[in-house]
Amino acid sequence: MRPRLLPALVAITALALPALATSATAPADAIKYRKAVMSAMSDHVSAFMLINFGKVEHQAHLLPHARALADLGAQSKVLFPAGTDSGDTDALPLIWQEQERFGKLAADLESASARLRDAVAANDKAGTMAAFKALGESCKGCHDRYRKADD
Amino acid sequence: MRRALRSLTTLLALAIALAGTAARAAEPPDAVERGRYLVAAGGCVTCHTADQPDATPLSGGRALETPFGTFYSPNLTPDEGTGLGGWTDQDLERALREGVAPDGSRYFPAFPYPAYTGLSDEDVAAIGAYLRSLRPVRQAVPEHELPWYLSSRRVIWAWNLAGFRPGRFVPDGSRSPAWNRGAYLVRHLGHCGECHTPRNLLGIPDPRRELAGTPAGPDGGKVPDITADPESGIGRWSADEIVMFLEYGVLPDGDFVGASMGDVITDNTSRLTADDRAAIATYLRSVGRAP
Numbered sequence: 001m002r003p004r005l006l007p008a009l010v011a012i013t014a015l016a017l018p019a020l021a022t023s024a025t026a027p028a029d030a031i032k033y034r035k036a037v038m039s040a041m042s043d044h045v046s047a048f049m050l051i052n053f054g055k056v057e058h059q060a061h062l063l064p065h066a067r068a069l070a071d072l073g074a075q076s077k078v079l080f081p082a083g084t085d086s087g088d089t090d091a092l093p094l095i096w097q098e099q100e101r102f103g104k105l106a107a108d109l110e111s112a113s114a115r116l117r118d119a120v121a122a123n124d125k126a127g128t129m130a131a132f133k134a135l136g137e138s139c140k141g142c143h144d145r146y147r148k149a150d151d
Numbered sequence: 152m153r154r155a156l157r158s159l160t161t162l163l164a165l166a167i168a169l170a171g172t173a174a175r176a177a178e179p180p181d182a183v184e185r186g187r188y189l190v191a192a193g194g195c196v197t198c199h200t201a202d203q204p205d206a207t208p209l210s211g212g213r214a215l216e217t218p219f220g221t222f223y224s225p226n227l228t229p230d231e232g233t234g235l236g237g238w239t240d241q242d243l244e245r246a247l248r249e250g251v252a253p254d255g256s257r258y259f260p261a262f263p264y265p266a267y268t269g270l271s272d273e274d275v276a277a278i279g280a281y282l283r284s285l286r287p288v289r290q291a292v293p294e295h296e297l298p299w300y301l302s303s304r305r306v307i308w309a310w311n312l313a314g315f316r317p318g319r320f321v322p323d324g325s326r327s328p329a330w331n332r333g334a335y336l337v338r339h340l341g342h343c344g345e346c347h348t349p350r351n352l353l354g355i356p357d358p359r360r361e362l363a364g365t366p367a368g369p370d371g372g373k374v375p376d377i378t379a380d381p382e383s384g385i386g387r388w389s390a391d392e393i394v395m396f397l398e399y400g401v402l403p404d405g406d407f408v409g410a411s412m413g414d415v416i417t418d419n420t421s422r423l424t425a426d427d428r429a430a431i432a433t434y435l436r437s438v439g440r441a442p
Contacts, residue, residue, distance in 0.1 A: 042404055042405035139400075143410070148372075149368070
């Protein structure tokens with residue numbers, strides 16, 4: 001009995017490890033990470049605007065910023081795991097009560113940021129501005145409903 | 152017989168189509184288009200549309216929570232029973248410029264007539280033409296929920312005496328046309344001060360602290376100082392940054408606003424012409440600074 005139990009235990013532990021690793025993420029760290037990614041996105045937007053509106057040179061940097069926005073924009077849906085609705089966050093609990101509506105906004109962010117990257121890559125000025133507007137709408141739409149107002 | 156029937160049907164269809172056109176064409180199309188623009192610039196849609204994804208614009212019912220209670224915006228579509236059906240130009244003018252309803256009762260200053268009082272005659276007429284061109288929507292809205300001391304509208308009479316200065320906008324000849332246009336948009340049509348100018352205990356905006364921000368805004372949150380003060384206000388923003396903010400809702404640090412201002416960007420400032428956004432920037436960069 002005993003010799004058979006050990007490999008079984010090992011197997012179970014091995015299977016359970018990744019799950020344990022995931023659940024071991026403290027909500028506070030998940031919130032910190034979310035804020036870091038959000039802040040990175042806003043920095044890329046700020047840098048993007050400075051180049052796009054001709055305030056600084058660095059035309060060659062426009063695409064890297066747009067790519068970063070598309071890569072990070074695609075992540076937004078995994079940044080709001082259950083249990084991260086309280087603590088040092090401006091995210092409102094409504095997010096977890098309206099998963100479908102929230103998910104649609106996250107999908108909008110993903111598609112708008114991808115369009116922005118593609119328009120910049122194609123050197124399509126009008127498309128870039130249209131995609132930037134759509135990106136703003138998705139950011140703003142989410143902040144309108146799901147971010148706590150300043151207090 | 153069949154041909155006669157067919158031509159009769161055609162004729163009937165034509166008559167119906169024409170009748171529809173005639174009803175719509177009662178207002179001069181230029182005034183309707185101008186009115187559509189002004190209604191967007193005036194922020195009417197934001198407050199007079201319920202906060203539901205399928206709400207008909209301007210059919211009212213949005214709850215406006217203020218330190219003085221919850222106000223429900225009226226229906227502005229031309230429905231006879233629940234909207235502005237039957238209103239004359241004079242009715243609309245009195246409402247916008249004096250805050251007085253057709254039956255003589257007074258509106259609470261949650262409706263920004265203290266700002267709209269400065270609107271020009273042409274703008275008031277165009278707003279009326281546009282509102283009358285809308286499809287009537289039957290929608291009754293809830294009564295305001297107010298504390299006992301506001302249960303009588305006579306309170307508004309006293310408030311007006313202390314805080315309401317009626318009068319058209321008078322351009323300042325020493326300033327540029329852009330500055331004057333910006334002042335008209337910010338102070339009157341866009342009524343930015345309704346949220347951004349601090350109020351005293353009676354809820355009267357302090358004219359000496361125009362646009363200096365307030366800790367208790369419509370969302371219960373803080374409303375920022377948007378004077379040209381470089382420390383407390385937006386004096387470090389370039390005119391371009393103000394324009395981009397009004398167009399896209401993006402702050403110079405790359406963040407996008409939400410809450411009430413997000414709605415203002417979507418419904419109002421993003422729909423302005425580039426010239427009007429630039430005029431607002433010109434005006435804002437002068438507020439709180441010696442000329």
